[in-house]
Amino acid sequence: MSTEARTVHFPAADWGGGVHPYRVGHRKLGMWLFIVSDSLTFSALLMGYAYLRASNVWPTPFPFYPSIVFSSVMTFCLLSSSLTMVFGVSASSHGNKTAARKWILATIFFGVAFIVLHLIEWNHLIGEGLRPFSLPAHWVSTFTTTDGKLPTPLFGATFFTITGLHMFHVATGAVYLSVVAARVKKLKHEDIEISGLYWHFVDLVWMFVFPLIYILSVDVGGHLAK
Amino acid sequence: MSAHVEEEHFAGSNKLFTSIWVWLILLTLIEIFLAYRPMPIHFMLTILLGLSIIKAALIVAYFMHMKFERLSLILTIVPMLVVCICLLFVFFPDSIRSAGLRYEFKEQPPAAEEH
Numbered sequence: 001m002s003t004e005a006r007t008v009h010f011p012a013a014d015w016g017g018g019v020h021p022y023r024v025g026h027r028k029l030g031m032w033l034f035i036v037s038d039s040l041t042f043s044a045l046l047m048g049y050a051y052l053r054a055s056n057v058w059p060t061p062f063p064f065y066p067s068i069v070f071s072s073v074m075t076f077c078l079l080s081s082s083l084t085m086v087f088g089v090s091a092s093s094h095g096n097k098t099a100a101r102k103w104i105l106a107t108i109f110f111g112v113a114f115i116v117l118h119l120i121e122w123n124h125l126i127g128e129g130l131r132p133f134s135l136p137a138h139w140v141s142t143f144t145t146t147d148g149k150l151p152t153p154l155f156g157a158t159f160f161t162i163t164g165l166h167m168f169h170v171a172t173g174a175v176y177l178s179v180v181a182a183r184v185k186k187l188k189h190e191d192i193e194i195s196g197l198y199w200h201f202v203d204l205v206w207m208f209v210f211p212l213i214y215i216l217s218v219d220v221g222g223h224l225a226k
Numbered sequence: 227m228s229a230h231v232e233e234e235h236f237a238g239s240n241k242l243f244t245s246i247w248v249w250l251i252l253l254t255l256i257e258i259f260l261a262y263r264p265m266p267i268h269f270m271l272t273i274l275l276g277l278s279i280i281k282a283a284l285i286v287a288y289f290m291h292m293k294f295e296r297l298s299l300i301l302t303i304v305p306m307l308v309v310c311i312c313l314l315f316v317f318f319p320d321s322i323r324s325a326g327l328r329y330e331f332k333e334q335p336p337a338a339e340e341h
Contacts, residue, residue, distance in 0.1 A: 040311070050321070054322055
């Protein structure tokens with residue numbers, strides 16, 4: 001038997017993908033897979049929220065000011081941060097790392113603004129007496145139905161869990177982008193694009209959290225103010 | 227990292243991205259407007275979810291660059307995610323059933339028996 005190494009031909013070309021079937025590097029593919037798994041985490045949380053909401057009397061306590069005004073401005077901040085991030089990635093793809101850093105810093109600014117506004121909003125609700133497993137007394141009296149059914153105390157649990165996990169993602173993203181901004185000259189373009197993917201995902205999640213948590217719980221008739 | 231991946235330019239112009247941002251802001255304003263329109267919650271939920279899916283699609287397609295990726299990547303990620311999320315709805319009818327099973331405390335909860 002010959003000791004000469006045989007040349008093995010993998011039929012990679014037969015399926016048209018070559019060695020890069022997705023035309024992305026393994027790190028970018030890894031980020032996409034992380035985003036898929038994180039999407040399922042948030043989907044499961046939102047489904048849990050929908051389950052509780054459908055099976056209970058649900059309070060709708062958010063007034064126009066501060067809750068809806070704050071959450072709308074927060075949405076504006078996140079959407080704008082996505083725009084600055086995509087400008088940063090675009091600048092990076094053209095080799096302009098200085099401009100990329102500038103846009104990433106703008107993205108971090110909007111992200112931090114989001115967190116600050118969200119914490120003010122949380123502080124307002126906690127000040128009113130909302131806790132993970134109990135409602136403020138005046139919410140209970142306002143939203144008890146005419147046949148005596150009490151509103152569920154789990155409103156706070158779902159609100160703080162979902163918005164808290166999202167805020168944690170924003171905070172993590174701000175730290176991640178800070179590292180990227182600091183090392184932008186040393187990083188490859190794809191690394192900056194990957195950080196952009198994460199940031200846009202955080203924005204994307206808010207596009208579901210904002211309407212489902214805030215818009216669907218607006219105190220339309222101003223019941224709490226009466 | 228492959229060299230050919232590195233060489234590729236990020237498709238899409240800043241003008242395109244700005245127009246997507248404007249659309250996202252407009253859709254958000256519609257959502258806020260709808261919040262104060264009296265309508266059954268089922269209609270509201272359907273419209274809001276529809277708008278959210280459109281917004282998510284715009285973000286994924288343009289900001290996350292998915293529109294410019296190879297079809298094999300899109301087919302690997304998107305259908306699986308959609309199917310998994312749809313499967314979560316299997317729990318949902320139980321929420322309506324359990325609403326009818328819950329004991330309603332009209333007054334104080336009954337005291338535990340003393341032994």
